[in-house]
Amino acid sequence: MKQTAESIRDRFMKLGIDVPVEDIESRLDELIKKFKVPSNEAQRSVTNYFLKKYSIPKNEFYVRQAEPQLTKVADITENGQWANLKAKVVQLWENTHESISQVGLLGDETGIIKFTIWKNAELPPLEQGESYLLRSVVVGEYNERFQVQVNKNSSIEKLSEPVEVGGGDFTPAAREAELRNIVDLVGNQWATVRGKVVQLWENSHESIEQAGLIGDETGVIKFTNWASSELPDMEEGKSYMLKNVVVSEWNGKAQVQLNKSSSIETLDEDIEVRTSVFTYVGAMIDIQTGSGLIKRCPECKRALVKGACAEHGKVKGEYDLRIKAVLDSGTSTQDALINRELTEELAGISLDSAIAMAADALDPGVVLDKLKHELVGKYYTVSGHKLDRYILVDSITPMASLDRELLDEMLAELEVE
Amino acid sequence: MAGFFREVSRRVFAQELKDSNLTSRDESDQYAPQYLLTPTGAKVNRIFIVGTLIEKEDIGTDSEYWRGRVSDPTGSFLIYAGQYQPEAAQFLAECELPAFVAVIGKTSTYTTDDGNVLTSIRPESVQQVDELTRNLWVLDTAKQTLERIRAVEAQEDANSKLAKEHYSTDIEIYREMVRKAIESLKDNV
Numbered sequence: 001m002k003q004t005a006e007s008i009r010d011r012f013m014k015l016g017i018d019v020p021v022e023d024i025e026s027r028l029d030e031l032i033k034k035f036k037v038p039s040n041e042a043q044r045s046v047t048n049y050f051l052k053k054y055s056i057p058k059n060e061f062y063v064r065q066a067e068p069q070l071t072k073v074a075d076i077t078e079n080g081q082w083a084n085l086k087a088k089v090v091q092l093w094e095n096t097h098e099s100i101s102q103v104g105l106l107g108d109e110t111g112i113i114k115f116t117i118w119k120n121a122e123l124p125p126l127e128q129g130e131s132y133l134l135r136s137v138v139v140g141e142y143n144e145r146f147q148v149q150v151n152k153n154s155s156i157e158k159l160s161e162p163v164e165v166g167g168g169d170f171t172p173a174a175r176e177a178e179l180r181n182i183v184d185l186v187g188n189q190w191a192t193v194r195g196k197v198v199q200l201w202e203n204s205h206e207s208i209e210q211a212g213l214i215g216d217e218t219g220v221i222k223f224t225n226w227a228s229s230e231l232p233d234m235e236e237g238k239s240y241m242l243k244n245v246v247v248s249e250w251n252g253k254a255q256v257q258l259n260k261s262s263s264i265e266t267l268d269e270d271i272e273v274r275t276s277v278f279t280y281v282g283a284m285i286d287i288q289t290g291s292g293l294i295k296r297c298p299e300c301k302r303a304l305v306k307g308a309c310a311e312h313g314k315v316k317g318e319y320d321l322r323i324k325a326v327l328d329s330g331t332s333t334q335d336a337l338i339n340r341e342l343t344e345e346l347a348g349i350s351l352d353s354a355i356a357m358a359a360d361a362l363d364p365g366v367v368l369d370k371l372k373h374e375l376v377g378k379y380y381t382v383s384g385h386k387l388d389r390y391i392l393v394d395s396i397t398p399m400a401s402l403d404r405e406l407l408d409e410m411l412a413e414l415e416v417e
Numbered sequence: 418m419a420g421f422f423r424e425v426s427r428r429v430f431a432q433e434l435k436d437s438n439l440t441s442r443d444e445s446d447q448y449a450p451q452y453l454l455t456p457t458g459a460k461v462n463r464i465f466i467v468g469t470l471i472e473k474e475d476i477g478t479d480s481e482y483w484r485g486r487v488s489d490p491t492g493s494f495l496i497y498a499g500q501y502q503p504e505a506a507q508f509l510a511e512c513e514l515p516a517f518v519a520v521i522g523k524t525s526t527y528t529t530d531d532g533n534v535l536t537s538i539r540p541e542s543v544q545q546v547d548e549l550t551r552n553l554w555v556l557d558t559a560k561q562t563l564e565r566i567r568a569v570e571a572q573e574d575a576n577s578k579l580a581k582e583h584y585s586t587d588i589e590i591y592r593e594m595v596r597k598a599i600e601s602l603k604d605n606v
Binding site: 285286329331332373376378379399400401413414 | 423425426427428465467518519520521541542544545546549550552553554556557558559560561563592595596599600602603
């Protein structure tokens with residue numbers, strides 16, 4: 001303990017402050033012996049106490065400590081490690097959170113690493129392509145990858161001499177060439193994709209410019225174009241080249257996201273999409289709650305629960321009709337989402353008459369009952385794109401006649417023996 | 418995905434369901450579903466039937482408890498709906514006989530004092546349907562029953578093996594049942 005106290009004293013001496021060693025010792029003693037604090041924690045706590053007492057900014061103190069060693073990107077191997085880096089800003093990314101000031105990639109001759117500058121670090125913004133000395137950054141780990149975090153104890157100094165950046169997949173030039181088939185896309189990579197917009201969805205969130213499905217000869221994938229990407233809108237049925245999109249994975253499914261570093265080029269050709277239209281034949285055996293006459297949030301179109309939107313709280317909802325149906329073939333089940341247009345056609349009621357029915361009965365549940373009455377127990381063929389456990393139904397047809405061929409075939413088989 | 422999955426509703430003719438008496442359930446889990454294994458190896462928890470509602474009776478003493486009899490080409494199913502099946506009970510209370518109905522429900526069994534196993538259906542939903550739907554169901558059920566008969570013949574999976582072992586299934590009986598069921602459809606096509 002004596003040693004620890006001495007070393008704390010020495011460090012303060014370097015700043016020109018003479019802290020009585022007995023003071024340090026007695027504080028350490030109390031923490032370690034009386035309060036059973038581990039000695040390294042006690043050391044930190046005591047050090048911080050005196051820093052505060054003498055009004056020494058923490059970062060100044062710790063920077064001086066850490067100054068001598070410079071770490072190379074390739075040597076970042078430990079979560080929680082502090083480091084000083086000389087590196088070039090290879091790329092700045094889309095800022096994804098309000099508490100983040102900047103995020104992107106830093107590189108030196110040994111490698112490239114993701115960095116995050118927190119807003120509360122209150123540091124001037126970095127410029128892409130410039131080199132900096134970053135002091136006292138912390139190594140964090142996310143998704144089994146290291147990244148550096150710049151916080152309020154860190155400092156940044158611009159360097160006049162540029163840092164050489166070693167190659168790697170992340171250099172923009174290397175990325176641009178990676179044109180991939182949609183079926184081959186997996187999470188956590190950058191890619192360039194060419195495909196046709198198969199479907200555009202109702203926009204579910206203000207931070208999303210467009211979302212939908214894009215497909216090529218090999219498959220179909222969900223895409224999200226964030227509003228902050230400042231990219232133009234795409235049209236349904238047209239083909240595009242999407243450069244530098246991020247492939248991420250959600251619920252085990254790959255999807256592509258367009259951000260500020262992505263680009264969209266309109267193609268003249270009409271890309272043939274491998275049809276992933278899914279067809280299912282079965283009896284409708286249930287219509288689930290949340291079907292019938294529902295209200296949606298006017299802003300994000302989400303269905304309201306008890307008059308409130310999950311995102312926007314209490315809102316004046318807009319009426320809509322839809323069916324969440326369960327179809328069953330006898331060997332499997334399939335959930336299907338049926339939109340207003342098809343619901344109206346199928347059940348022979350319009351949205352207006354549904355609203356009137358509900359008003360009459362003082363209960364929107366009568367619409368659900370009517371739908372069940374009309375549809376449950378009957379056989380249908382539905383087709384549409386598959387999303388998670390649902391088919392987004394494009395067409396639904398009641399089965400109109402017996403399959404004569406099947407009947408004859410079965411009779412023949414049964415008669416023979 | 419989470420542990421939840423929806424039980425598929427099986428297609429079984431009345432005659433075959435009536436012949437069934439082998440139930441199974443994972444005893445270690447009180448919420449485990451109960452299954453009824455039929456002679457052709459259908460492992461039934463949920464069932465979907467379409468037939469003609471030919472009888473109904475309120476057999477409840479204090480509160481309404483409805484029993485309905487639904488016939489198909491091979492026999493009839495009994496369905497029971499009380500206060501815990503309000504939609505189905507309401508339907509049975511209000512409907513007129515006879516009527517084509519589609520019933521989705523869970524099978525349940527009752528063992529009598531002399532050891533007979535009676536099968537019935539606790540409906541989740543009963544809806545009136547048209548004759549076409551009834552015919553589609555007969556064809557659908559015939560097709561799926563025939564597939565199970567083939568599986569029992571070939572002894573290709575655990576359910577068909579167990580069914581054969583327990584019932585000593587005479588497949589000719591069930592082939593004849595299927596044949597009779599679809600014979601009646603010929604004129605309707």
